[in-house]
Amino acid sequence: MSAALEELDAEEALIRCGTTKGEIVMHFYRKWSLHGYDRAVALYEHGFYDHSHFFRTVPNFLVQFGISYTDDVELQKKARTTIPDDPQLDPPIPFDVGTISYAGSGPNSRTSQLFIAYAGLPSFGTQLWETPIGEIEEGMDVVEKFYSYGDMPPWGKGPVQQKIHGGPSYIEENFPLTDKFITCHVQRLQTADERDAELTDPTDDVTDEVPPELLERPEQLRLAETKKPEIKALSSSKTPTMSAVAAVAFLAIVWWWWRWLSGRSQQKSSKSV
Incomplete structure (x- = not known):
C-alpha cells in the first residue's frame, strides 16, 4: 500500500x-468508502458470507462472491437493500492486485456482492459504485x-x-470444485487518531475530586471516634461498681476480724473465772 494511503486514518477492520x-485476511478502511465499509463489515459480523462460494473466478481478472446461504430472513433483506455511492478520494484508490x-451495476446499486482484483485494473474505480473498500492483507x-470454471x-x-440464490446444491452438484468461505471473524481496529484521542482524554487529567475509596475513610474515622467515648463511658460506669465491691469486702473483713477478737476476749474471761 502506498505511503499516501497509509496516512488515511479512519476506522478500520x-x-x-x-x-x-x-486462510485470508482482508483489511477494510472506512475512509475509503463509508457506506461500503459499514455494509460489508456488518454483513461479515453477522456471518452473511460464511460458507458462501467464490462463484466467479476469472484468472488475471477478478474473483467475485457475496451470494449468501443464510436462513436469516432479516439479514438477507438487509443485504438486498442498496446503499448510496460513496465519493471518490482525491487521488482515487488505485485498483492494484488484491484490491x-x-x-x-450502476449508480447506488451496491448490495452485498464483492470482488477481489487478481491483477492491476486501471479501468476500474472510475465509477462511484466501484470505490474500493479494502485490500487483501494476507x-x-x-x-x-x-478453482476457476x-x-x-x-x-x-x-x-x-x-441459480445460486436457490441454495448451495446448484454449485455443489454442477461445479463441485468451486472454492468457498468457511467462517469469518471481524476485528475492528483502533486508528492512530483514536489512540491519540484516548491519550489526551480530559477524563484522564488529575482533578480535585476525591476517589470513592478515600471518601470512605473519614466515615470510618467518625465511626471510630463515636466508639471511643462509648468505651470510656463504659469504663467510668464500671469504676464505682468496683469500688463498692471493694468497700463491702473490706467491711466484711473488719467485721470478721472484730468477731474473732471478741471471741478470744470471751475465752480469756471464762478461763480466768
Whole structure:
C-alpha cells in the first residue's frame, strides 16, 4: 500500500476468513468508502458470507462472491437493500492486485456482492459504485489458488448467478470444485487518531475530586471516634461498681476480724473465772 494511503486514518477492520484453500485476511478502511465499509463489515459480523462460494473466478481478472446461504430472513433483506455511492478520494484508490470493491451495476446499486482484483485494473474505480473498500492483507497466494470454471455466461461456462440464490446444491452438484468461505471473524481496529484521542482524554487529567475509596475513610474515622467515648463511658460506669465491691469486702473483713477478737476476749474471761 502506498505511503499516501497509509496516512488515511479512519476506522478500520480486519476480516480473517478460513476458505477451502487456506486462510485470508482482508483489511477494510472506512475512509475509503463509508457506506461500503459499514455494509460489508456488518454483513461479515453477522456471518452473511460464511460458507458462501467464490462463484466467479476469472484468472488475471477478478474473483467475485457475496451470494449468501443464510436462513436469516432479516439479514438477507438487509443485504438486498442498496446503499448510496460513496465519493471518490482525491487521488482515487488505485485498483492494484488484491484490491476489494463492490460488484455494482450502476449508480447506488451496491448490495452485498464483492470482488477481489487478481491483477492491476486501471479501468476500474472510475465509477462511484466501484470505490474500493479494502485490500487483501494476507493470503493473496491463497486467493490465486481458487478453482476457476471460467467466467459466468455469456462470457464463459461458469455458474449462473440467478441459480445460486436457490441454495448451495446448484454449485455443489454442477461445479463441485468451486472454492468457498468457511467462517469469518471481524476485528475492528483502533486508528492512530483514536489512540491519540484516548491519550489526551480530559477524563484522564488529575482533578480535585476525591476517589470513592478515600471518601470512605473519614466515615470510618467518625465511626471510630463515636466508639471511643462509648468505651470510656463504659469504663467510668464500671469504676464505682468496683469500688463498692471493694468497700463491702473490706467491711466484711473488719467485721470478721472484730468477731474473732471478741471471741478470744470471751475465752480469756471464762478461763480466768
